[in-house]
Structure formats: C-alpha cells, structure tokens
Amino acid sequence: MIKDLKQIELKDGDILHCMSNGWLARLIQFFTKSKFNHSALVISIYGNIFIADSQIKGTYPKTLKEWQDKYNYKYIISRPNKFTKKEKERAIEVFGKTPYDFSSLLYQAWFQITGRWKGKTQEKAEDRMYCSEYVSYVFDKPNWWKASPVDLFEYTVENDNFTIVEL
Numbered sequence: 001m002i003k004d005l006k007q008i009e010l011k012d013g014d015i016l017h018c019m020s021n022g023w024l025a026r027l028i029q030f031f032t033k034s035k036f037n038h039s040a041l042v043i044s045i046y047g048n049i050f051i052a053d054s055q056i057k058g059t060y061p062k063t064l065k066e067w068q069d070k071y072n073y074k075y076i077i078s079r080p081n082k083f084t085k086k087e088k089e090r091a092i093e094v095f096g097k098t099p100y101d102f103s104s105l106l107y108q109a110w111f112q113i114t115g116r117w118k119g120k121t122q123e124k125a126e127d128r129m130y131c132s133e134y135v136s137y138v139f140d141k142p143n144w145w146k147a148s149p150v151d152l153f154e155y156t157v158e159n160d161n162f163t164i165v166e167l
Helices: 023-032 064-071 085-093 102-114 131-138 149-158
Strands: 015-019 038-045 048-055 058-063 074-080 162-165
Touching (some): 015 149, 038 085, 048 064, 048 131, 058 064, 131 149
Antiparallel strands (some): 015 074, 038 048, 048 058
16 A cells, blocks of 8 residues: 555645654654654646645645655555645645744644643644644644644545545
8 A cells, every 4th residue: 555656646635644764753653653754745736746745944845756756755645535726725825935843843742642732723833834734734624733644644534535545
C-alpha cells in the first residue's frame, strides 16, 4: 500500500500521509503513536502537479520532482471524492505568507501526552501552520489547528468524502 510518487497518477486534492526516518520524524511518530510524520497536499496549477506542504521555510508548493527528490517520503493517499473550488482557494491563499508553526508542534506533543490543547485556535492559528494543520485547514476539518498527521489520516478514513487509494 505504500509507494513512491513515481508509481501512481496523483490528482488535484490528494492528501499524502507521509513517513520518513529523520530525527524529527521519529519524534512525531513517537508522540503521536503513529507511522505518519508528515502531511502534504497535491494541487494542480495550470495543469501542472505540485505538492503543497508546510515545512521549515513555510507553506509553499513544490514541483512533484523537487518534492520527491528532496524528501523521498513513503506515503498513503487519501483522495477526496470532490476537491472543491473553496478548498483549492484555501490551499493557495496561504502560499508564501504562512510560516512554519514551531510552537504548535511543541503544543502537539503536550496534547498527545495530556489530552489538553494549549496552542492557538481558529483564526489565531491561521498565521502559522505545520503540515497537518495546513492540510486540515484546507479541508476545514473540525479543530484543524490541533490535527496531527495521524488525526488527519483517521479523519479521511472515517469520512465518506475520501477514499484511500490502493497502490
């Protein structure tokens, strides 16, 4: 079920639930008790496929090749039955103006340990985002500002508006 991006046709709105082995990845996997440590969104702009995600330098789209060459994630795809115009606009509107949310990443660890969220909420969370916050924001997932990569994956599995793509 886990492949690399060169082996499947990606579609606008696909969510990539990613796994890797770096030190930060392992910390995220440890605290969330999950194999997932990153989330990204496939977006088509003028017929070209890009991968949009929040990384250390902020929220930006990258070409498929650039993203794959740099990160080489393994992944599972959740495909929305419909990627709406509103969702696409939400995905694009934060490009280049939304820095990475380091503080909420720390709050995420606290949340996983205690079950209590101490980070920003709703509008206050829109000025900075980490990966699963960004993708959850695009799809207006309830409480998107505290979504971990595994929360986002579980949301798509439990939601009839998404299908897990068998690779």
